[in-house]
Structures are given as structure tokens and as C-alpha cells.
Amino acid sequence: MRIESINRVKTDEILAKNILTNEGQVLLRSGVRLNQLYIDKLKKLGVFYVYIYDDRLDDIGVEDEKLMELKQSAIKSMNGIIKNIHSCNGKEFKKSLYNVENLIDYIIDNADVNSSLYDIQTYDNYTFVHCLDTCIMSTFLGITCKYNQFDIKKLGMAGILHDIGKIEIPIEILNKNGKLTNDEFAEMKKHPTYGVKLLKKIVLIPDSVIKAVGQHHERVDGKGYPCGLVSHQISNFAKIICICDVYDAVSNDRCYRKKFSPNDAYELILAGSGTSFDEDTVENFKNTFSVYPLGCCVRLSDGVEGYVVRQNKGFPDRPVVRVLYDINTHNPVPFYEVNLMKNTNIVITKVAN
Template sequence: MRLEFINRIRENDVLGKSIFTPQGQILLKCGIKLNNIYINKLRELGVSYIYVEDERFEDVDVEDEKLTQLKQLTMKNMSGMVTNLYNCDANKLKKSLDVVKELINYIINMGDVNKSLLDIQTYDNYTFLHCIDTCIMASFLGITSGFCVNELEELGIGAMLHDVGKTQVPIKVLNKKTKLTDEEFAEIKKHPLYGAEILKKIFSIPDSVIKVVEQHHERVDGNGYPYGLTSKQITKFSKLVCICNVYDAVSNDRCYREKFGLNDAYELILSGSDTSFDRECVLNFKNTFAIYPLGCHVKLSNNEDGYIIRQNRGFPDRPVLRVFNEKDYNKGQFHEIDLLDNTKIVISGTIE
């Protein structure tokens, strides 16, 4: 299948990957034939791009049904998890965390990073879904970092719970569309402390998880919050979740700003090496995640355009593309370009 921006979708295109509501429910199921009513409604809801079926890209598989089911189950479980934390109900909380562990263990044993990170949701997708996506990213990054299963579970749970302290911040501050006052920003900066306080009441929560919640906004150069810790004072899990939190946050629309472009979001992480982010974590990030997802329609510096069909591990900006000449576009005739072998050609941007 191929990935196209919403303005390039036409009537009778067939949806290739299901679209979800902010609550994790299916809004439009894959396989449905799109019409202008659906397309315009998706545009109104803030959906920027969607996958569509295309027989020329049958080999580009981006769907993982089991992972989708686990994400939906985790989404439905999130509000109960928070309630159990507040009520200090260790037994019910364990059941909630078992759902998270099932998701993490699926990623460990079966996960494909290229099928895991680009679900299409409507505009208001930030709260619980951000925590789930941060957990998934952290799990993949933890695998690259060589963590064992127990470490990956604690890392993933810490990532899932990293923003739990925001439940203590007034909603009008969290959702404010204009610039925060100094007092409001100071309140926002307390959410790691609020989260740690909540978790410390549950004796079964490991200290490594609490540290992630407390330190996920710390920066290795000491310019983070709430404590201004430097590299040696920040735990390895916290350094890793910090990167995943920032990348997922800037890759999604917020009430006060639009999301970053794919390349800009990625460059933000790479450029932060040794200042905001730990150098080794950034290197592992580069070796784990690609800039442009499978099926993405991009423009090349040689004035051709094509679709990404494979990634080259460790070279996030040098994938393999399938390129159709304009006259042969509907004939299924194409050639492929591996940017790892064609170093004079670069991706200049996405086709919108």
C-alpha cells in the first residue's frame, strides 16, 4: 500500500489501514472505499495522511493486526489504570499493567518497527495515545540498546506512565492555545513530581519506573526540569524515554502548535545529541527508526518522485524507493532506487 496526504486522496481509493478515534476505537476500517464525504470529514478531523491500497505496492505491508488489537486494549485500559493508581489499588493495578506487559512482550517477540509507529488518528489524539506510542517507541529503542526482558518491561511501564502527573495539572493550563504565563509554565513543570508522588504510594512499582516518571524532562546538559540533573545523575531508562517523549510529542498536532515535518522532528533528536539527549541513545535512535515511513510518497533531488518500499537499517534517510515515470504511472512500469547505492540523490521532501 502507499501513504498519501489527504489532499491527494481521490474518490474510490480504498483505505489501506484503519483510522482510529482518540479513544482507540475504529473510525474507518481498512478496506472501505472512500468517497468525498469521508475524505472531507477526515480533513475536518485533522487527519493529514492515510494509507490506501494499491496493487503496485502489494509487497509494502504496514499492517500488524495483533499489535493494533493490543494498542486498542491498552487504550481502553488506560483510564482504569490511572484510577487504580489514585486509589492505591495494587491488585487492580497489576491487572492493568499486565495488559501493558502483553503489549511490550509482543513487541519483543514479534514486533516490526516499520509496522508499529504510524497509526492514523483524528486530531485530538494526544493524552493516552501519546503514552502508548511513547511506550512502543521506548520498547523498540530498548531492544536496540540491548536491555533484557525484565528491563524492557520496566522501561515500557515507565514510558506508559511518564505523564501520569499531568492529571494533577489544571486542564485549562494543559490545553491553553496561547503562550503560558510564567506561573502556568511553572505548574506544568511540576508534573514529573506529581507523577512520582502518585507512584510512590504503590509499593509494587519499581524505583526504576518512578525515576522515569520523575526524570523524563531532564536533559544531559543540566537544562531540563524539575531538578536540572546532568547526564550521570539521570537513569538510563529516563534518558531513553526522554527522546521518545520528545519525538512523539513534536510529531503530533497539539492545541497550541502544528506538528513538525517528518525530517524536522527527526533532525531535532539528532541535533540534540550531547546537549538535550544522551549521545548513545541518539545513536541507537538512528539505528532503530527511519525518517520516512514505508509507503511514503517523496520527492527526490533528481526531480523524480517515488514511494518508500524498504528501509536501510542505520541509514534513516537512505531508503529504497519505487519510482514511476509519469507516462508509465498507470502501466505498472517502474524502477527502484536504493539511496544507499545512489549517494548523489537525496530526498528533498514529501509530496503533499
């Protein structure tokens, strides 16, 4: 399958991966043949990319249905998690977290990072989706860091809860379409502290989770908030969640700005190593996540377009690209592959859209 810009999708092409609503419900199921009505509707809903079946790329993995099911259950649990934190109902809160824990367990035992992070969703409820994405990324990064299963579950829990303090922030500040005033930004910067206060009321939540929630906006050079902590004062969980939070945030559209390109989002993390972000954690990030997802169409510096079919571990911006057609005529060609690790004079210049 391939990832295709909605503007490049043709009628009668077949959807290869489910499209979700913000509540985790299936909006369009894989296997549907797309018509113009579906395509126009997806555009209106803000879906910019879809996965399309393509037998020339049939070696790119199909959807992990079990993982998708667990993600949907986790998203649906978010309302219960927030409700029970607000009411300080520890027993019901634990029940609400059950689906999240099942998702983390599955990732530890079965999930492939290259096929786990790139769902196609409508983003009406950005906060829920962002918290889930941060949880999933943090879990994969915890695996790379060789944490044991108990610590990974606590790390994932901190990821899903990292922005819980935002429920105390006025909605007009959270959803403001434009730059925050100094006073509004000062209020926004309190959400880690609000999160700590809320979570301390639930006796079942480990201290390591609460500390990570309170510190996820701290920076190793001391220029973060709310306390201006420096590297050795920041928990390892917080250092991981900090990176995953920033990367996911800039990779998605927000009401006040457009998302970064994949390469720009990745470079933001790498450029912050040693200042904003812990150096060892950035190195683990680099060895865990790739810039361009499998099936993504990219333009190369020699003018050729192709689709990412394999990753080169440790070199996130230099995958293997399969060329399927002539860029000028768009006629199919006998496909061939360009390994950017071997063709060092060629680079990816953009994601084709």
C-alpha cells in the same frame, strides 16, 4: 500499500489500514472503498494521512492485526490506569496495566518496528495516544539496547506512565491554545514531580520506573527539569524515554503548534546528541527508527516523486524509493527504484502532500 495525504486521496481508492478513534475504537476498517463523504469526514476529524491499497506496492506489509488489537486494548486501559493511580488502588492498577504488558511482550517477540509506529488516528485525546506511542518507541529502543525482557517491560511501563503527573496540572494550562505564561510554565514543569508522588503510593511499581518518570525531562547538559541533573545522574530509562517523548511530541499536531516535518523531527534528536540527549542513546535511536515510514510518498532533489519501500539500516534518511508515475503528467511509468545509499547526489527534499 502507500501512505497518502488526505488531499491526494481519490474516490474509490481502498483503505489499507484501520483508522482509530482516540479511544482505540476502529473508525474506518481496512478494505473500505473511500467515497467523497468518507474523505470529507476524515478531513474534519483531523486525519491528514491514510494508507491506500496499491498493487504496485504490494510488497509493503499489510496491517498486523494482532498488534492493532493489543494497541486498542492498551488505549482503552488508560482510563483505568489513571483512575486507579488516583485512588491508590494497587491491585486494580496492576489489572489495568495487564493489556500494556501484553503489548510490550508482543513487541519483544514479534513486532516489526517499520510497521508498528504509524497508526492513523484522530487526535481528540492527544495525551493517551502520546503515552502509548512513547511506550512503544521506548520498547523498541530497549530491544536495540539489548535489555532483557524484564527490564524492557519496566521501561515500557515507564513510557506509558511518563506523563501521569499531568493529571495534577489544571486543564486550562494543559489545553491552552497559545504560549504559557511564566507561572503556567512553572506549574507545567512540576508534572514529573507530581508523577513521582502519585506512583510512590502504588507499592507494586518498581523504583526504576518511578525514577524514569521523575527524570524524563532532565537533559544530559544539566539544563532540564525539575532537578537540573547531568548525564551520569540520569537513569538510562529516563534517557530513552526523554528522546521518545520529544520525538513523538514534535511529530504530532498540538493545540499551540503544527507538527514538525519528519526530517526536522529527526534532526532535532540528532542535533541534541551530547547536549539535550545522551550520545549512545541517540546512536541507538538512529539504528532503530527511520525518518520516512514505508509507503510514504517523498519528493527527491532531482524532481522525482516516489514511495519508500525499504530502509537502509543505520542511514535513516536514505531509504529505497520506488517511482511509479511521471511527476508532470501523473501518468504511470514502468516503475523503478532509487536507492539513496547508492545515489548519494540525491536527497529527499519533502514529504509529498
